[in-house]
Amino acid sequence: MSPDLERLIQLQQLASTIEEARQRIDSHPHQLADADARLAEATEHVEAAKGRLAASQGVRRELEKQAALYQGRVSKFKGQLSAVKTNREYQAMQHETATAEQEFSAAEEKVLEQMLDADLIAADIAKAEAALATRKKEVTAEKASLEEELATLQATMAEATVARETLLKTMDSGLVALFEQVAKVRKGIAVCATHDGLCSVCHVRLRPQVFQQVRQNDSIVQCDVCNRILYFVPPPAPPKAEPAAAPAQ
Numbered sequence: 001m002s003p004d005l006e007r008l009i010q011l012q013q014l015a016s017t018i019e020e021a022r023q024r025i026d027s028h029p030h031q032l033a034d035a036d037a038r039l040a041e042a043t044e045h046v047e048a049a050k051g052r053l054a055a056s057q058g059v060r061r062e063l064e065k066q067a068a069l070y071q072g073r074v075s076k077f078k079g080q081l082s083a084v085k086t087n088r089e090y091q092a093m094q095h096e097t098a099t100a101e102q103e104f105s106a107a108e109e110k111v112l113e114q115m116l117d118a119d120l121i122a123a124d125i126a127k128a129e130a131a132l133a134t135r136k137k138e139v140t141a142e143k144a145s146l147e148e149e150l151a152t153l154q155a156t157m158a159e160a161t162v163a164r165e166t167l168l169k170t171m172d173s174g175l176v177a178l179f180e181q182v183a184k185v186r187k188g189i190a191v192c193a194t195h196d197g198l199c200s201v202c203h204v205r206l207r208p209q210v211f212q213q214v215r216q217n218d219s220i221v222q223c224d225v226c227n228r229i230l231y232f233v234p235p236p237a238p239p240k241a242e243p244a245a246a247p248a249q
């Protein structure tokens with residue numbers, strides 16, 4: 001293979017390595033924000049359940065006040081019963097007492113409902129808190145692994161950048177310019193392989209004489225369609241056909 005072509009291939013590999021690392025690094029803030037959003041969501045679930053419990057407890061306190069009020073009324077009426085003079089007054093007082101007793105037991109019933117409700121909400125809180133704890137662990141691990149990856153990517157990028165600078169110094173400036181020009185309009189890929197006569201990126205079939213030239217790997221040949229610089233890689237050897245097994249007797 002011609003040294004020029006070899007260097008172009010190497011330049012492409014380094015450029016791709018740098019670009020991939022850059023893209024992964026650029027995706028990190030989004031991934032971190034995503035992890036934080038998932039954590040915030042789990043925290044919100046806990047807060048919402050706690051809010052429901054506080055509301056239920058407020059309702060219960062209000063009901064307990066009412067129950068105490070009705071209970072006070074019942075005792076008051078019972079106390080007054082002995083002081084009434086007429087049968088009519090006695091009946092009226094008994095009716096008042098019965099009403100207060102009904103109201104009292106209705107309020108007590110509602111207090112009980114709120115207590116049962118509070119138990120369900122407390123279970124929801126426990127569930128949400130467990131989910132939050134799991135989520136926190138996940139997010140912490142995720143952030144640690146992102147940080148680790150970031151360090152690796154930065155090292156890879158720095159290494160590839162130095163290697164590229166070194167390589168560029170050994171290259172013909174015309175070839176570098178050609179590489180840059182094609183890379184700029186072809187999403188960073190200026191050099192690509194063929195092993196079957198198809199450009200491996202744009203998939204166009206090369207003209208036979210072009211393919212013939214590419215097969216030599218000794219000159220700079222560009223794809224007619226996408227302009228990428230082509231080089232030849234022999235096709236993988238076809239798998240050997242298994243000899244047909246004799247049918248079982």
Ligand SMILES: [Zn+2]
Binds near residue numbers: 200
């Ligand atoms: Zn092409």
